[in-house]
Amino acid sequence: DIQMTQSPSTLSASVGDRVTITCRASENINVLLAWYQQKPGKAPKLLIYRASNLETGVPSRFSGSGSGTEFNFTINSLQPDDFATYYCQHYNRYSRTFGQGTKVDIK
Protein backbone atom coordinates (compact mmCIF):
# COMPACT_ATOMS: atom_id res chain seq x y z
CA ASP A 1 0.00 0.00 0.00
CA ILE A 2 1.09 3.55 -0.72
CA GLN A 3 1.78 5.49 2.47
CA MET A 4 1.24 9.25 2.74
CA THR A 5 3.33 11.18 5.27
CA GLN A 6 2.04 14.65 6.05
CA SER A 7 3.93 17.33 7.98
CA PRO A 8 3.79 19.13 10.26
CA SER A 9 1.05 17.58 12.40
CA THR A 10 0.29 20.95 13.98
CA LEU A 11 1.01 24.44 12.71
CA SER A 12 0.47 27.64 14.69
CA ALA A 13 0.00 30.75 12.60
CA SER A 14 -1.51 34.22 12.60
CA VAL A 15 -4.04 35.86 10.32
CA GLY A 16 -2.22 37.08 7.23
CA ASP A 17 0.55 34.47 7.41
CA ARG A 18 1.56 32.24 4.54
CA VAL A 19 1.52 28.59 5.56
CA THR A 20 2.75 25.50 3.76
CA ILE A 21 1.99 21.84 4.45
CA THR A 22 3.98 18.98 2.90
CA CYS A 23 2.79 15.54 1.89
CA ARG A 24 5.17 12.77 0.82
CA ALA A 25 4.15 9.56 -0.92
CA SER A 26 6.00 6.27 -0.40
CA GLU A 27 6.10 5.79 -4.16
CA ASN A 28 5.40 7.74 -7.33
CA ILE A 29 1.74 8.79 -7.48
CA ASN A 30 2.11 11.15 -10.45
CA VAL A 31 -0.35 13.98 -9.64
CA LEU A 32 -3.14 11.90 -8.13
CA LEU A 33 -3.31 13.89 -4.93
CA ALA A 34 -6.08 15.92 -3.30
CA TRP A 35 -6.19 18.31 -0.35
CA TYR A 36 -9.19 18.63 1.97
CA GLN A 37 -10.15 21.01 4.77
CA GLN A 38 -12.09 19.77 7.77
CA LYS A 39 -13.59 21.77 10.61
CA PRO A 40 -14.67 20.19 13.91
CA GLY A 41 -17.89 18.21 13.63
CA LYS A 42 -18.10 18.76 9.88
CA ALA A 43 -17.42 16.72 6.77
CA PRO A 44 -14.21 17.39 4.86
CA LYS A 45 -14.28 19.79 1.92
CA LEU A 46 -12.32 19.27 -1.29
CA LEU A 47 -9.96 22.17 -1.99
CA ILE A 48 -7.39 20.89 -4.51
CA TYR A 49 -7.35 17.89 -6.87
CA ARG A 50 -4.73 16.51 -9.27
CA ALA A 51 -2.14 18.14 -7.03
CA SER A 52 -2.69 21.70 -8.25
CA ASN A 53 -6.24 22.12 -9.57
CA LEU A 54 -8.40 24.44 -7.48
CA GLU A 55 -11.90 23.07 -6.89
CA THR A 56 -14.72 25.32 -8.08
CA GLY A 57 -15.63 27.97 -5.53
CA VAL A 58 -12.45 27.61 -3.46
CA PRO A 59 -10.63 30.92 -2.84
CA SER A 60 -7.46 31.51 -4.82
CA ARG A 61 -5.37 31.94 -1.65
CA PHE A 62 -5.29 28.13 -1.56
CA SER A 63 -2.84 26.41 -3.90
CA GLY A 64 -1.13 23.09 -4.41
CA SER A 65 2.01 21.94 -6.19
CA GLY A 66 4.18 18.91 -6.75
CA SER A 67 4.24 15.58 -8.54
CA GLY A 68 5.72 12.15 -8.05
CA THR A 69 6.36 11.77 -4.34
CA GLU A 70 6.50 15.30 -2.90
CA PHE A 71 3.63 17.75 -2.70
CA ASN A 72 2.99 21.10 -1.07
CA PHE A 73 -0.21 22.86 -0.05
CA THR A 74 -0.06 26.60 0.61
CA ILE A 75 -2.47 29.13 2.06
CA ASN A 76 -1.49 32.68 1.18
CA SER A 77 -2.64 35.29 3.69
CA LEU A 78 -4.36 33.03 6.22
CA GLN A 79 -7.92 34.10 7.04
CA PRO A 80 -9.89 33.48 10.28
CA ASP A 81 -12.05 30.92 8.45
CA ASP A 82 -8.96 28.89 7.51
CA PHE A 83 -8.18 27.59 10.99
CA ALA A 84 -8.99 23.92 10.51
CA THR A 85 -7.39 20.53 9.88
CA TYR A 86 -6.05 19.77 6.41
CA TYR A 87 -5.57 16.33 4.87
CA CYS A 88 -3.81 15.16 1.75
CA GLN A 89 -5.12 12.08 -0.03
CA HIS A 90 -3.67 9.88 -2.74
CA TYR A 91 -6.30 8.33 -4.99
CA ASN A 92 -6.26 5.94 -7.92
CA ARG A 93 -8.32 3.03 -9.19
CA TYR A 94 -6.80 0.58 -6.76
CA SER A 95 -6.04 2.46 -3.58
CA ARG A 96 -6.58 5.66 -1.71
CA THR A 97 -4.78 6.80 1.41
CA PHE A 98 -5.05 9.91 3.55
CA GLY A 99 -2.21 11.67 5.27
CA GLN A 100 -2.38 11.98 9.05
CA GLY A 101 -3.66 15.55 8.93
CA THR A 102 -2.29 18.98 9.83
CA LYS A 103 -4.11 21.11 12.35
CA VAL A 104 -3.69 24.83 11.66
CA ASP A 105 -4.40 26.76 14.84
CA ILE A 106 -4.10 30.31 16.05
CA LYS A 107 -0.68 31.39 17.33
Next chain:
Amino acid sequence: QVQLVESGGALVKVGGSLRLSCAASGFRFSDYYMSWIRQAPGKGLESVSYMTSSGRDTFYAESVKGRFTISRDNAKNSLYLDMSNLTTEDTAVYFCGRGKGSYGSVPVDYWGQGTLVSVSS
Protein backbone atom coordinates in the same frame (compact mmCIF):
# COMPACT_ATOMS: atom_id res chain seq x y z
CA GLN B 1 -27.81 20.92 -5.35
CA VAL B 2 -25.89 17.78 -4.51
CA GLN B 3 -27.03 16.15 -1.27
CA LEU B 4 -25.85 13.00 0.43
CA VAL B 5 -27.68 11.86 3.55
CA GLU B 6 -26.37 8.92 5.55
CA SER B 7 -28.45 6.86 7.94
CA GLY B 8 -28.26 3.62 9.85
CA GLY B 9 -25.59 4.42 12.40
CA ALA B 10 -26.20 2.91 15.82
CA LEU B 11 -24.71 1.45 18.98
CA VAL B 12 -23.99 -2.25 18.46
CA LYS B 13 -22.19 -4.99 20.31
CA VAL B 14 -18.89 -6.53 19.23
CA GLY B 15 -19.61 -9.19 16.63
CA GLY B 16 -22.80 -7.49 15.52
CA SER B 17 -23.92 -6.29 12.11
CA LEU B 18 -25.23 -3.05 10.69
CA ARG B 19 -26.30 -1.61 7.35
CA LEU B 20 -25.54 2.00 6.50
CA SER B 21 -27.44 3.79 3.77
CA CYS B 22 -26.69 6.94 1.79
CA ALA B 23 -29.50 8.69 -0.08
CA ALA B 24 -28.26 10.83 -2.95
CA SER B 25 -30.01 13.68 -4.72
CA GLY B 26 -29.25 16.64 -6.96
CA PHE B 27 -27.18 14.73 -9.52
CA ARG B 28 -27.36 11.70 -11.83
CA PHE B 29 -26.35 9.07 -9.28
CA SER B 30 -25.65 6.37 -11.88
CA ASP B 31 -22.88 8.51 -13.44
CA TYR B 32 -20.66 8.71 -10.38
CA TYR B 33 -18.48 6.44 -8.32
CA MET B 34 -19.37 6.46 -4.65
CA SER B 35 -17.43 5.72 -1.52
CA TRP B 36 -17.49 5.32 2.24
CA ILE B 37 -14.89 7.05 4.40
CA ARG B 38 -14.70 6.82 8.17
CA GLN B 39 -13.19 8.82 11.00
CA ALA B 40 -12.64 7.34 14.44
CA PRO B 41 -13.17 9.74 17.37
CA GLY B 42 -10.33 12.28 17.44
CA LYS B 43 -8.51 10.54 14.59
CA GLY B 44 -7.86 11.03 10.89
CA LEU B 45 -9.72 9.91 7.79
CA GLU B 46 -9.69 6.36 6.44
CA SER B 47 -11.08 5.31 3.06
CA VAL B 48 -13.18 2.22 3.76
CA SER B 49 -14.71 1.22 0.44
CA TYR B 50 -15.68 2.54 -2.96
CA MET B 51 -17.63 1.39 -5.98
CA THR B 52 -17.58 2.52 -9.60
CA SER B 53 -20.69 3.99 -11.22
CA SER B 54 -21.71 0.69 -12.79
CA GLY B 55 -21.00 -1.28 -9.64
CA ARG B 56 -18.54 -3.46 -11.52
CA ASP B 57 -15.42 -2.52 -9.53
CA THR B 58 -15.06 -2.22 -5.80
CA PHE B 59 -12.28 -1.43 -3.32
CA TYR B 60 -12.00 -2.30 0.34
CA ALA B 61 -9.48 -1.26 2.95
CA GLU B 62 -7.54 -4.22 4.34
CA SER B 63 -9.03 -3.48 7.76
CA VAL B 64 -12.57 -4.28 6.56
CA LYS B 65 -12.01 -6.76 3.74
CA GLY B 66 -14.21 -9.82 4.16
CA ARG B 67 -16.44 -8.10 6.75
CA PHE B 68 -17.88 -5.10 4.88
CA THR B 69 -19.77 -5.10 1.56
CA ILE B 70 -20.51 -2.03 -0.49
CA SER B 71 -23.46 -1.96 -2.87
CA ARG B 72 -25.57 0.54 -4.75
CA ASP B 73 -29.06 0.74 -6.21
CA ASN B 74 -28.92 3.21 -9.07
CA ALA B 75 -32.71 3.06 -9.45
CA LYS B 76 -33.10 4.25 -5.86
CA ASN B 77 -30.14 6.67 -5.90
CA SER B 78 -28.76 4.90 -2.89
CA LEU B 79 -25.44 3.57 -1.63
CA TYR B 80 -25.12 0.96 1.09
CA LEU B 81 -22.48 -0.48 3.39
CA ASP B 82 -23.20 -3.81 5.01
CA MET B 83 -20.96 -4.31 8.02
CA SER B 84 -20.59 -7.57 9.89
CA ASN B 85 -18.41 -9.04 12.65
CA LEU B 86 -17.93 -5.53 14.00
CA THR B 87 -15.09 -4.75 16.40
CA THR B 88 -14.43 -1.77 18.65
CA GLU B 89 -11.91 -0.61 16.00
CA ASP B 90 -14.87 0.05 13.67
CA THR B 91 -16.25 2.78 15.96
CA ALA B 92 -16.28 5.92 13.83
CA VAL B 93 -18.32 8.47 11.96
CA TYR B 94 -18.98 7.03 8.50
CA PHE B 95 -19.20 9.49 5.62
CA CYS B 96 -20.69 8.82 2.21
CA GLY B 97 -18.80 10.54 -0.60
CA ARG B 98 -19.33 11.18 -4.30
CA GLY B 99 -16.41 10.75 -6.64
CA LYS B 100 -15.56 13.54 -9.03
CA GLY B 101 -16.36 11.21 -11.93
CA SER B 102 -17.48 7.70 -12.83
CA TYR B 103 -14.49 5.58 -11.82
CA GLY B 104 -11.64 5.38 -9.42
CA SER B 105 -8.94 7.92 -10.26
CA VAL B 106 -10.90 10.84 -8.86
CA PRO B 107 -11.20 12.40 -5.40
CA VAL B 108 -14.37 12.81 -3.36
CA ASP B 109 -15.98 16.14 -4.20
CA TYR B 110 -19.15 15.96 -2.11
CA TRP B 111 -19.57 14.49 1.37
CA GLY B 112 -22.55 13.65 3.54
CA GLN B 113 -22.80 14.83 7.13
CA GLY B 114 -21.83 11.40 8.49
CA THR B 115 -23.47 8.76 10.65
CA LEU B 116 -22.00 7.46 13.92
CA VAL B 117 -21.31 3.78 14.44
CA SER B 118 -20.37 2.83 18.00
CA VAL B 119 -19.27 -0.71 18.76
CA SER B 120 -19.23 -1.70 22.41
CA SER B 121 -17.81 -4.72 24.14
